[in-house]
Every structure is written in C-alpha cells, then in structure tokens.
Amino acid sequence: MKNRLLLLCGLLMASGTVLADGPRLPRELDKTWLEECGSCHIAFPPSMLTADNWRRMMGGLDKHFGANASLDADSAAKISAFLERNASSRGQRNASSTLRITDTSWFVHEHDEVSPATWRDPKVKSAANCAACHTDTDRGLYKERNIVMPVTRR
Amino acid sequence: MFRSIVMTLALAAGFAAGFATFPAHAETPRDMIAGYTQEAVRNQPGFAASAERGRTFFARKWNVTDKMPSCAACHGERPNAEGSHVITAKPIKPLAPAANPERFSSLAKVEKWFRRNCTEVVGRECSAAEKADFVQFLATAGGA
Numbered sequence: 001m002k003n004r005l006l007l008l009c010g011l012l013m014a015s016g017t018v019l020a021d022g023p024r025l026p027r028e029l030d031k032t033w034l035e036e037c038g039s040c041h042i043a044f045p046p047s048m049l050t051a052d053n054w055r056r057m058m059g060g061l062d063k064h065f066g067a068n069a070s071l072d073a074d075s076a077a078k079i080s081a082f083l084e085r086n087a088s089s090r091g092q093r094n095a096s097s098t099l100r101i102t103d104t105s106w107f108v109h110e111h112d113e114v115s116p117a118t119w120r121d122p123k124v125k126s127a128a129n130c131a132a133c134h135t136d137t138d139r140g141l142y143k144e145r146n147i148v149m150p151v152t153r154r
Numbered sequence: 155m156f157r158s159i160v161m162t163l164a165l166a167a168g169f170a171a172g173f174a175t176f177p178a179h180a181e182t183p184r185d186m187i188a189g190y191t192q193e194a195v196r197n198q199p200g201f202a203a204s205a206e207r208g209r210t211f212f213a214r215k216w217n218v219t220d221k222m223p224s225c226a227a228c229h230g231e232r233p234n235a236e237g238s239h240v241i242t243a244k245p246i247k248p249l250a251p252a253a254n255p256e257r258f259s260s261l262a263k264v265e266k267w268f269r270r271n272c273t274e275v276v277g278r279e280c281s282a283a284e285k286a287d288f289v290q291f292l293a294t295a296g297g298a
Contacts, residue, residue: 068274129243
C-alpha cells in the first residue's frame with residue numbers, strides 16, 4: 001500500500017512525458033514475485049521482457065544465468081502468471097533471444113551513450129545492477145532525471 | 155464458519171506433522187539448530203553442533219564454481235556485516251541474526267537457500283550436520 005502511494009505520488013509529480021520515461025511497475029504488485037525475484041538482483045519490471053521470454057525464463061530457474069534460482073511449484077506458478085500478465089506489449093523491442101534484459105533492442109538503445117568505463121566501474125559491476133545509476137528503482141521508476149552516474153576515482 | 159476453522163486447523167496440524175524432526179513452529183535459530191541436530195544424530199550418534207566447524211564451513215573455498223567459490227564470496231568475511239552478490243552487486247543483508255533479526259526466522263526460507271546455495275557453492279546438498287553447524291556459527295557470531 002505504501003509502495004503504491006509512493007508510486008502514485010511519483011506519477012502525479014511527474015510531467016506528461018512520464019509514459020515515455022522508461023519502464024514502470026504494474027499497478028498490481030505480487031508479493032511472491034517481489035521477494036523471490038528481488039533477492040539476488042532487483043525485481044525487474046515485467047514490462048522489460050515479453051510474455052514468451054518470461055515463460056522460458058521461469059522454465060529454467062535451476063540454471064538461471066549460471067545460478068540455481070529454483071523455486072517451489074506454487075511460487076513459480078504464481079510468479080509466472082504475474083510476469084506474463086504484465087509483460088511487454090511492445091513486441092520485438094523487449095524480446096531477447098538470450099533472455100537477458102540487457103540484450104533487448106530497447107535496453108541497448110536506451111544505454112548507447114553509457115561509456116565502457118562506466119560499465120566497468122566497481123560501483124556498477126554488472127549491467128543488472130540498475131540501482132547503481134537509476135536511483136528510483138525501488139519505486140519501479142527509471143526516469144532520466146533520477147539517473148546519477150557513479151564515478152570511482154582510481 | 156466454525157467448520158472451516160476446524161478444517162483449517164486440521165490441515166495446519168497435518169502440514170506441521172510433515173516436518174517430523176522439527177517442532178511445529180521452528181522459527182528461531184535455536185529451534186533450527188535443535189531440528190538439524192536431531193536429524194544429524196541419526197547418522198552420527200553423539201553429534202553436537204559446533205560453531206567452530208560452522209565457521210570453517212562458511213570460510214572454506216569449495217571452488218566448485220569460479221564466481222562463487224565460498225559462502226563468504228557473497229556474504230562477506232564477517233557474517234554480521236553486509237555482503238554483496240558477486241554477479242549482480244546487489245547488497246546482501248547480514249547473515250547473523252544478531253545483526254539482522256530476520257535471519258533464521260522461517261524454516262521454509264532457510265531450507266530454500268540451503269538447497270540453492272549448497273548445490274551451487276558446495277556442489278551438492280548440505281547434510282543436516284553441516285546445517286546445524288552453520289546455524290550454530292551464525293547464531294553465536296554476535297554483533298562484534
């Protein structure tokens with residue numbers, strides 16, 4: 001409830017460009033999804049991939065990008081339904097043959113100005129570490145204005 | 155209404171009975187140590203959980219995978235401090251209950267992470283004896 005209020009406030013404060021301002025979390029938030037998909041990495045918004053991508057992802061959790069993320073059947077079914085219900089409706093822009101969000105043409109396009117040095121920064125470490133630059137991921141927002149690039153001096 | 159409450163209670167009792175070696179609500183580190191110890195004693199008569207063995211286990215480099223050679227690779231050398239996931243860099247809250255009371259408060263959750271992380275890091279499921287030692291170590295790791 002609190003999260004939803006925050007989300008709502010965020011949306012009200014935002015300008016009319018909010019729709020073009022990156023992915024957002026769906027109105028319904030699934031507790032199982034948030035907890036299970038948000039423990040090793042942030043819970044990525046379902047709209048970042050297609051329903052087909054999520055189906056394949058959930059079918060191979062025991063080998064999840066080199067990690068064992070297996071789940072009990074009940075939780076997996078709940079999460080799959082939530083992900084597919086809220087998956088991207090923008091087709092190929094959010095489709096990824098590798099199932100990596102970072103390989104979608106949407107992600108590549110949005111991040112084409114990020115320098116290799118920034119990606120290698122120890123504070124970033126991984127392209128899955130959205131929160132390294134996007135300071136509002138806990139509210140499910142990825143707005144340009146909330147980006148702060150980390151700089152580590154060596 | 156009353157009938158449905160009775161049925162719910164009956165179902166809950168049946169479910170709890172499934173975890174034969176654990177008390178109905180194994181939701182504290184102490185209960186978990188007791189439960190795992192009880193299980194371990196069946197194969198090793200006289201077994202008693204050891205924080206020292208747990209510490210060795212936690213720090214040991216199993217080297218089954220390159221990125222996650224040990225528990226400490228992600229959880230940090232000191233279990234009462236924050237860790238960081240080696241692949242995603244997501245902060246991991248402290249493992250020691252003294253620093254993070256949420257730890258070892260749900261048996262289902264503890265079993266889930268043992269299943270995942272043992273197969274990943276150790277290359278096999280952990281034994282009840284190893285789990286007892288591990289929880290014993292963390293429960294006594296203190297806030298220092």
